[in-house]
Amino acid sequence: MTPFREDRTTAATLAGEIRCGYSPTSGAPACETRATWHLAWTRTPEEVIHSLICDLHMGWVQDDLTYADRHPLSADCGMPGTGWHDGTPSHCGPPPSDDAPDPVRSLR
Numbered sequence: 001m002t003p004f005r006e007d008r009t010t011a012a013t014l015a016g017e018i019r020c021g022y023s024p025t026s027g028a029p030a031c032e033t034r035a036t037w038h039l040a041w042t043r044t045p046e047e048v049i050h051s052l053i054c055d056l057h058m059g060w061v062q063d064d065l066t067y068a069d070r071h072p073l074s075a076d077c078g079m080p081g082t083g084w085h086d087g088t089p090s091h092c093g094p095p096p097s098d099d100a101p102d103p104v105r106s107l108r
């Protein structure tokens with residue numbers, strides 16, 4: 001069970017901005033404040049389990065939950081065809097070309 005939901009359809013229809021997916025209980029309406037953080041719950045070599053959340057809920061997560069990584073939301077975060085690139089800080093973008101190896105993990 002996770003207090004977060006991923007609902008791109010809702011996010012995409014709200015003025016073109018990505019909204020926080022935090023929901024206090026299963027089935028409750030999501031926060032829908034403009035998201036500012038891209039949060040990775042877990043990372044494996046293949047994929048990232050992630051959420052897009054606002055400043056307020058990033059604070060809650062930092063207080064109460066364990067996560068793998070995060071970075072400020074960018075235009076590439078959560079977009080089709082992009083993935084999570086490791087780094088300091090990490091970032092999202094299209095996969096690297098074959099001759100420029102760079103670990104990239106698909107988002108789920």
Ligand SMILES: [Zn+2]
Nearest residue numbers: 020031054057
């Ligand atoms: Zn929120």
Ligand SMILES: [Zn+2]
Nearest residue numbers: 038077091092
């Ligand atoms: Zn991102």
